[in-house]
Amino acid sequence: MNALVERDRLQEAPALTGERTTIHQFLGELSFLEWVRKVRHGLSQPPESGEYRFAHQEIKRLWSPVVGIGFPCFVALLILAMPETKNVTEPPIEITLAPPTTTPKLDPINTLKEEKP
Numbered sequence: 001m002n003a004l005v006e007r008d009r010l011q012e013a014p015a016l017t018g019e020r021t022t023i024h025q026f027l028g029e030l031s032f033l034e035w036v037r038k039v040r041h042g043l044s045q046p047p048e049s050g051e052y053r054f055a056h057q058e059i060k061r062l063w064s065p066v067v068g069i070g071f072p073c074f075v076a077l078l079i080l081a082m083p084e085t086k087n088v089t090e091p092p093i094e095i096t097l098a099p100p101t102t103t104p105k106l107d108p109i110n111t112l113k114e115e116k117p
Contacts, residue, residue: 030038035058042055 038051039055039058042049042051042053042058045052045055
């Protein structure tokens with residue numbers, strides 16, 4: 001019984017069997033304009049109705065690939081359009097060197113002798 005259900009499900013979904021799907025199969029039996037009208041009509045229905053849920057589901061189903069590809073491309077273009085930060089060089093600071101001073105000569109260091117206890 002389970003194998004029959006699985007076989008029927010595969011026959012209904014041409015994408016799972018490796019066949020090429022057309023836009024007509026993708027949208028069902030409706031033409032594109034009929035589909036748009038049905039979705040627009042469904043969106044104007046109360047949120048509890050089946051027509052509204054159908055329209056909402058169809059919008060999600062068809063827009064998810066667009067957003068999945070379009071959003072990363074938009075972010076990449078946005079990053080490429082951002083200006084690069086430039087290192088602003090500050091004006092050089094003038095330094096005046098003082099002449100070296102002479103230090104007095106120090107006495108030599110005497111080493112300490114260790115005391116034995």
